[in-house]
Structures are given as C-alpha cells and as structure tokens.
Amino acid sequence: xGALLRRYRxxxxxxxxxxxxxxxxxxxxxxxxxxxxxxxxxxxxxxGYTFSLSNWTNYTTALSRYQDQFIxxxxxxGGATILTFLISFPLAYTIAFRGGRYKNLLLFLVVAPxxxxxxxxxxxxxxxxxxxxxxxxxxxxxxxxxxxxxxLATPIAVISGIAYNFLPFMTLPIYVSLEKIDxxxxxxxxxxxxxxxxxxxxxxLPLALPGMFAGTLLTFIPAMGDYVNAELLGxxxxxxxxxxxxxxxxxxxxxxxxxxxxxxxxxxxxxxAVAVYAxxxxxxxxxxxxx
Amino acid sequence: xxxxxxxxxxxxxxxxxxxxxxxxxxxAAFLAACGTAAQSTAPSAAPSAAASTAPSVGASASPVLSxxxxxxxxxxxxxxNWPLYIDQDTSNPPKxxxxxxxxxxxxxxxxYKESINDNEQFFGTIQPVLQAGQDTGWDLIVxxxxxxxxxITLGWTETIDTGNAPNFVANENDGYxxxxxxxxxxxxxxxxxxxxxxxxxxxxxxNVTATASMWQNDPRWTGKVWMLTEMRDTVGLTMLKLGxxxxxxxxxxxxxxxxxxxxxxxAGIVRSFLGNEYKQKLISGDLVLGxxxxxxxxxxxxxxxxxxxNIPTEGGMLWTDxxxxxxxxxxxxxAELMINWVYDPKIAAQIAAYVQYVSPxxxxxxxxxxxxxxxxxxxxKNPLMFPDSATLAQTHIFAALSETDATYFNNAFQGxxxx
Numbered sequence: 001x002g003a004l005l006r007r008y009r010x011x012x013x014x015x016x017x018x019x020x021x022x023x024x025x026x027x028x029x030x031x032x033x034x035x036x037x038x039x040x041x042x043x044x045x046x047x048g049y050t051f052s053l054s055n056w057t058n059y060t061t062a063l064s065r066y067q068d069q070f071i072x073x074x075x076x077x078g079g080a081t082i083l084t085f086l087i088s089f090p091l092a093y094t095i096a097f098r099g100g101r102y103k104n105l106l107l108f109l110v111v112a113p114x115x116x117x118x119x120x121x122x123x124x125x126x127x128x129x130x131x132x133x134x135x136x137x138x139x140x141x142x143x144x145x146x147x148x149x150x151x152l153a154t155p156i157a158v159i160s161g162i163a164y165n166f167l168p169f170m171t172l173p174i175y176v177s178l179e180k181i182d183x184x185x186x187x188x189x190x191x192x193x194x195x196x197x198x199x200x201x202x203x204x205l206p207l208a209l210p211g212m213f214a215g216t217l218l219t220f221i222p223a224m225g226d227y228v229n230a231e232l233l234g235x236x237x238x239x240x241x242x243x244x245x246x247x248x249x250x251x252x253x254x255x256x257x258x259x260x261x262x263x264x265x266x267x268x269x270x271x272x273a274v275a276v277y278a279x280x281x282x283x284x285x286x287x288x289x290x291x
Numbered sequence: 292x293x294x295x296x297x298x299x300x301x302x303x304x305x306x307x308x309x310x311x312x313x314x315x316x317x318x319a320a321f322l323a324a325c326g327t328a329a330q331s332t333a334p335s336a337a338p339s340a341a342a343s344t345a346p347s348v349g350a351s352a353s354p355v356l357s358x359x360x361x362x363x364x365x366x367x368x369x370x371x372n373w374p375l376y377i378d379q380d381t382s383n384p385p386k387x388x389x390x391x392x393x394x395x396x397x398x399x400x401x402x403y404k405e406s407i408n409d410n411e412q413f414f415g416t417i418q419p420v421l422q423a424g425q426d427t428g429w430d431l432i433v434x435x436x437x438x439x440x441x442x443i444t445l446g447w448t449e450t451i452d453t454g455n456a457p458n459f460v461a462n463e464n465d466g467y468x469x470x471x472x473x474x475x476x477x478x479x480x481x482x483x484x485x486x487x488x489x490x491x492x493x494x495x496x497x498n499v500t501a502t503a504s505m506w507q508n509d510p511r512w513t514g515k516v517w518m519l520t521e522m523r524d525t526v527g528l529t530m531l532k533l534g535x536x537x538x539x540x541x542x543x544x545x546x547x548x549x550x551x552x553x554x555x556x557x558a559g560i561v562r563s564f565l566g567n568e569y570k571q572k573l574i575s576g577d578l579v580l581g582x583x584x585x586x587x588x589x590x591x592x593x594x595x596x597x598x599x600x601n602i603p604t605e606g607g608m609l610w611t612d613x614x615x616x617x618x619x620x621x622x623x624x625x626a627e628l629m630i631n632w633v634y635d636p637k638i639a640a641q642i643a644a645y646v647q648y649v650s651p652x653x654x655x656x657x658x659x660x661x662x663x664x665x666x667x668x669x670x671x672k673n674p675l676m677f678p679d680s681a682t683l684a685q686t687h688i689f690a691a692l693s694e695t696d697a698t699y700f701n702n703a704f705q706g707x708x709x710x
Binding site: 127 | 409411415418510513514515520556562563568572575576577694698701702705707708709
C-alpha cells in the first residue's frame with residue numbers, strides 16, 4: 001500500500017481535492033451554468049421557454065426595474081457590516097487581550113445564541129422590537145418616546161437584524177487574527193517608547209487586517225443576498241432587498257429568466273466590489289500581515 | 292418565506308397558515324349558488340354527471356355504473372395538503388380520525404403530508420415532473436382555485452371516475468358545479484372554502500365595516516394596517532372598494548387597483564404586506580386592521596376575543612381549495628375512494644369541526660348540529676362556516692386570469708408590494 005502510494009504520489013493531491021471539486025461542480029458550477037442559461041430565456045411556464053442570446057435585455061430590464069432594491073441592499077448590507085464591525089472589534093479585542101482564563105467561555109457566549117434556529121431568532125427579534133414589545137413597550141409607558149414610534153417595518157429593524165445575525169462571522173475572524181499576534185511585538189513597541197495608541201495603530205491594527213478583511217467579506221456578501229431579515233422584520237415595500245425580489249420572481253411569479261438575471265447581476269456586483277475592496281486594502285499587504 | 296416559521300407555530304398559527312395558502316382559491320364555488328356567478332358555466336354538465344350515478348347518499352363506495360371490474364384499494368395513498376387542514380385527534384395530535392377510519396375501512400395506509408404551504412411553490416415542485424410526463428409521487432393534492440384551474444388547463448390531472456365517488460356526486464354543494472375550467476365536475480373535488488374580508492381588533496378600531504377605512508388616515512390604525520401578499524385577495528378587495536368586479540378583472544382595472552393600493556402605502560397607513568404572519572401581529576397589537584381570512588379570525592378569537600371579522604360593505608372575496616389527482620398518479624382508484632370518503636357528511640362534519648372553514652359538502656351542517664358537544668354543534672350556526680345567501684351575495688370570486696393577464700397582475704402587484 002505504502003509503495004503504491006509512493007508510486008502514485010503525484011495523484012494524491014488530486015485525490016484529496018476531488019471531493020471538494022466534485023462538490024463545487026455539482027452544487028455550484030452546474031447550477032450557475034444552468035442559471036446563466038435560464039437568464040437568457042424568454043417565455044413562460046405554460047408556453048415553455050426559449051433560449052436566445054438576444055434576451056440579454058433581461059439583464060437591462062431587470063437592472064432598471066429593480067435598481068432601488070439593489071441600492072437598498074448595498075446600503076443595508078454596508079450599514080450592517082459597519083455596525084457589526086463596530087461591535088465586533090472591541091469585543092474580539094477584549095476577549096483576545098483581556099479574556100484571560102475566561103477566553104473560551106466568552107467565545108462560547110458569542111456563538112451560544114446560534115445554537116437556536118436562525119428563523120426563531122429573527123422572529124424573536126420581531127417580538128422584541130414590536131410596537132409594544134420589550135424595547136418600546138416600557139419606553140412608551142414611561143413617556144420617553146411617542147405612541148406612534150416604531151422600529152419594526154423600518155430600515156433600522158432590518159439593519160440591526162442583519163448585524164445581529166452576522167455578528168459571529170465578524171467577531172471570530174478578528175479574534176483569531178488578534179489572538180495570534182505575538183505579544184513580544186507589543187512589548188517591543190512599548191520598550192521603544194511608543195504610546196499605547198501608536199502601538200495599536202502600528203502593530204495591532206495592521207496585524208488584525210486579515211481578520212477584518214475576512215470578517216467584512218463574510219458579513220457583507222451574505223448580507224447582500226439576505227432576505228429573511230427584510231421579510232420578517234422589514235415587511236414594508238420600502239425595506240425589501242434584492243433577495244426578496246429574487247425569491248418572489250422565482251417562486252411567486254415564476255419569472256425564472258428575470259430571477260436568474262438578477263442573481264447574476266448580484267453575483268457579478270459582489271465580485272467586482274470584493275475585487276475593488278481587496279485592491280484597496282492591498283492583497284500583498286494582507287499576505288505580509290499574515291506572515 | 293412566510294410559510295416557514297415553524298418556531299412559533301402554535302396550533303392556531305399553523306391553521307392560519309393553511310388559510311393563507313388557500314386564500315386565493317375557491318372563489319368560484321358559491322357564486323353560482325347565490326346567483327351572482329360570473330364565469331361562463333356549462334350548465335348542462337353538472338346535472339348529467341349527477342344523473343349518471345344513482346344518488347346513493349350513504350358512505351357506500353360501490354361504483355354504480357362502472358363497467359369494468361372494481362379495482363381494489365391500494366396499500367398506500369399519498370396525500371399532500373396544507374398544514375392543519377384536517378381533523379386531528381386532540382389527545383394524539385398527528386393522528387387524524389378521518390384518516391384512521393379510512394385505513395380501517397379500506398386497509399389503505401394514508402401517507403398524509405402537510406407539504407403545501409404555497410400554491411406557486413408547491414406547483415414549482417411538481418411542475419418539472421409533470422412536464423416530463425412522470426408520476427409526481429402524489430395521488431391527491433389540494434390546490435386553490437386559480438392554481439387548480441391552471442393545472443387542469445395544462446392537462447396535468449386525471450379525470451375523477453365519479454362512479455367511484457358517489458358521495459361526491461350526491462353531496463357536492465351545487466354552487467361548486469359547472470365551472471368554466473371543470474365543466475363536467477370531474478377534474479377536481481372542492482376540499483374547503485373560505486372568505487377574505489376585514490380582520491381587526493374591535494377594542495382599538497371599533498367596528499370597521501368598509502374596506503375604504505383602510506384608506507382613511509385615522510390615529511386608531513394609521514401605520515398599523517396590513518394587506519395580504521396574496522395578489523388575488525388584496526387586488527380583489529381593492530377592486531371591490533373601487534366598485535369594480537374582480538370576476539371580470541381587466542388590466543385597466545388592475546392598474547386602477549394598484550394605484551389605489553399605492554395611495555394607502557404612500558400615505559403610510561399601510562404598514563406591511565403579509566401572508567400568514569398577520570395573525571400573530573394582530574394578536575400582539577402591532578397591527579390593528581387589514582385583509583384577513585375568515586377561519587383565521589375564528590381561530591385567533593381564542594387568543595384575543597376582541598378580534599372581529601367583517602365582510603366589507605363593498606364586498607368580500609370567496610375562494611376554494613380543491614383536491615386534484617395529478618396525472619400519472621399511482622393510486623388513482625384509492626384517491627377516488629378518499630374523495631368519496633370526505634364527501635360523507637359525517638366525515639365532512641368531523642373535518643369542519645376542526646378546521647372551521649366552509650365545507651363544500653351537503654348535510655355537513657346537519658351532522659354538526661347533531662353533535663352532543665355544545666361547542667361543536669354551535670358551529671352549525673356560524674355564518675362564517677355556513678354562510679347564508681345574504682352573506683354569499685356579498686362575496687365575489689376572482690376572474691380566471693389568462694396567462695398574460697396573470698403575469699401583468701402579478702408584476703404590478705409585486706411592484707406595489709415592494710417585491
């Protein structure tokens with residue numbers, strides 16, 4: 001056996017890669033191709049669909065008709081990413097540098113809510129943010145906010161819902177990159193008379209960059225396509241995101257070509273945004289920072 | 292999406308869900324009965340179907356005119372329905388007396404699944420299979436009128452051999468017969484019907500009787516009004532508010548209704564477009580007034596007694612869910628036996644007592660009234676379960692839209708509801 005393996009050593013990496021590649025092919029590449037073809041269809045469920053390259057207009061019509069929802073998605077996902085970052089960074093920093101022996105417990109607490117079903121958590125937020133719910137109910141009876149103030153069915157509800165749901169995706173990568181910073185570098189900084197602020201700025205922050213990069217991507221990309229929060233916490237026409245449109249195009253209207261085109265626009269848009277983002281942050285710097 | 296919040300599903304909530312699904316459906320049924328029927332009916336069809344079978348009203352399943360030897364019931368029947376849309380043994384919830392008794396009588400195990408949460412979505416799962424000419428795996432499915440009409444028009448249903456379902460022939464309420472999309476009454480069998488009208492909390496809103504109230508800026512409900520995501524309900528009720536007849540809806544009518552809906556959303560009076568979730572929010576007080584399904588409110592009253600349902604003075608919508616046997620079904624004969632079974636008034640009453648919708652079965656009210664349990668027998672007098680002709684005269688059905696029109700209506704509606 002050992003001899004056999006040695007003989008075919010060059011094959012081993014491919015064998016190890018095979019399951020992953022097969023997975024990507026079956027569950028990503030094939031559906032993506034299928035979807036791409038669908039986006040060039042015209043017709044309807046009853047009469048059947050026909051493929052034609054001239055149906056590229058599906059893309060332009062989809063984009064112009066749903067630009068509001070696209071822009072709103074960028075705004076919501078961006079807002080949620082910033083909010084998550086503002087909460088996560090101090091949290092991860094505290095756990096990594098001040099957590100001491102409670103480190104693991106604290107990390108567990110970050111993840112603990114996620115042992116409950118995603119849907120249940122979003123619905124619970126609906127109850128908490130309700131017009132007379134846990135948050136607004138007491139405030140209203142204390143007369144601190146007006147009777148007609150509401151959070152549900154506003155962008156605030158959707159953005160906070162997304163921020164809450166993606167918190168661990170931001171916290172954990174940042175924590176990992178902070179955690180593995182060599183403490184001797186910080187000591188060296190202090191020894192060289194750097195102020196705590198400049199140690200943080202010159203050492204901690206650059207070294208945490210890969211975690212921040214990963215965290216923002218892990219938050220922003222799925223948040224762009226999210227539709228559950230907008231559906232359950234937003235619920236008004238003015239808080240619908242592009243995910244809601246795609247869902248209803250596919251399942252409610254059976255307008256497969258538009259839905260497919262929208263999915264592709266979303267995918268392409270995210271790819272471009274990520275490329276630009278990586279460029280700005282500087283991939284090389286990232287690599288260096290990792291090393 | 293709306294259909295998947297398993298978390299908070301109290302029993303009542305799930306039932307509402309079922310409602311939601313069925314919301315669009317069955318309108319057609321009762322209209323004929325109250326003389327306002329707008330669809331082009333084939334009047335000859337129903338009587339002939341009735342005449343061809345001996346009107347044996349009992350539960351006997353023996354086919355009267357079937358010339359071929361009687362097939363035997365299959366070992367299993369695959370039945371897809373909406374959640375909580377059949378009676379359940381309250382002490383042993385998933386068990387249904389109706390299904391258990393069926394098994395006892397015919398030896399058929401009923402593989403009853405609550406797989407249908409949404410017409411379009413369920414259709415999406417069977418459509419490719421049917422298109423490929425294959426068996427869907429279901430012997431009986433329950434679809435709302437407009438979707439049933441679509442599937443029947445596509446030729447994707449088996450014809451019900453009414454000889455195997457004499458109860459259906461004898462006990463189907465006349466109002467359901469002779470639809471344009473099922474002129475011979477043998478493509479579908481109505482399961483339950485219901486009405487869409489105004490649901491509200493009378494403690495906050497008082498007694499709301501007109502749909503027009505939902506366009507009035509009133510501190511009691513501004514920002515706490517909802518509409519349904521079901522296009523045919525919301526657009527239909529809005530058309531009625533405008534004095535238009537949903538049974539003859541045109542694209543111009545649709546534009547008018549959409550513009551009207553937009554007024555209410557732009558004014559900030561309407562807060563949300565919802566499916567099944569509205570009931571919970573009505574109970575919690577986040578919502579006060581909106582379009583609702585009759586059975587939902589009957590259910591919700593158990594949790595909040597101040598909730599009320601009114602058929603608006605401008606008119607309400609009526610819908611029906613229908614049993615269909617999908618093309619290529621493996622156990623067609625057994626499916627027909629099941630249709631026959633649920634059209635036995637005793638069984639129909641058993642189901643009605645639990646689901647509290649409008650039963651399409653003649654004699655159901657009489658059976659309910661006989662029930663020794665007062666809480667059950669009183670249902671026989673519930674106008675929302677057994678609407679009288681005055682109530683029915685206030686209800687309307689939505690037109691069977693052509694494909695082009697359906698796309699037009701859906702697009703316009705998705706636009707205004709923000710999807």
